Amino acid sequence: MHAKRLILFDIDGTLIDSGGAGIQSLKDALQTQFGIADDLRGVEVAGKTDTGIVHQILRKHGLDLSDENVRTFLDRYANGLAKELPRREGRLLPGVAELLQRLSERPQNVLALLTGNIERGAKLKLEHYGIWHFFGFGAFADDHHDRNELGPFAKRRAHEKHAIQFAADAIDVIGDTPHDIACGKAIGARTIAVTTGKFSGEQLAAHGPDRMVENFSDLRAVMAEFGW
Secondary structure: OOOOEEEEEOOEOOOEEOOOHHHHHHHHHHHHHHOOOOOOOOOOOOOOOHHHHHHHHHHHOOOOOOHHHHHHHHHHHHHHHHHHHHHOOOEEOOOHHHHHHHHHHOOOEEEEEEOOOOHHHHHHHHHHOOOHHHOOOEEOOOOOOOHHHOHHHHHHHHHHHHOOOOOHHHEEEEEOOHHHHHHHHHOOOEEEEEOOOOOOHHHHHOOOOOEEEOOOOOHHHHHHHHOO
16 A cells, blocks of 8 residues: 655646747736736746735835735636636646546555646636546635745645645645745655746746656656655
């Protein structure tokens, strides 16, 4: 009997490439809500929470960071995302569908999300690419605007769903940005960096992940290396 592992996945750049659907939906929300056209240059998106991204956008334009402004912006963003995803040439990243299928077949693995997406956005993206059903729960930008605060939400929901208090050494956090690595380190998890996003292996290595992998295409090697 294998000990249970909690395997927490980031979404964008780790599981999928939405073909720019998210960025376009943010631009459209800004235009619709405030009449501002902006290419979002200078706004850090990769690895940040949706809530944190909206805070950056509002600050950039001197707009009020009220709860109402943020909530309305995120609602418009999600509405736009639903329309934008089918228009884009996005894709599942290499090996992802097969990896999730294999992991889900092994009873010791508990799969969940640890993502900067709001839950509605995460569901829209992963349903579009046919992999939402693999994840029983997650921690999302709805929980906190700071990525490093999301890990405890995921751990608490894992306990609620599975009646297991996952120790730090029984948790994997997988992502494609330095923020994912930091988020994993914040709860003492094993951090696995994947170079399918905007950051190179060299850039990710500088942040000290426990493991690195180019992508998930060599399924047998990945499963063996990480003990899944």
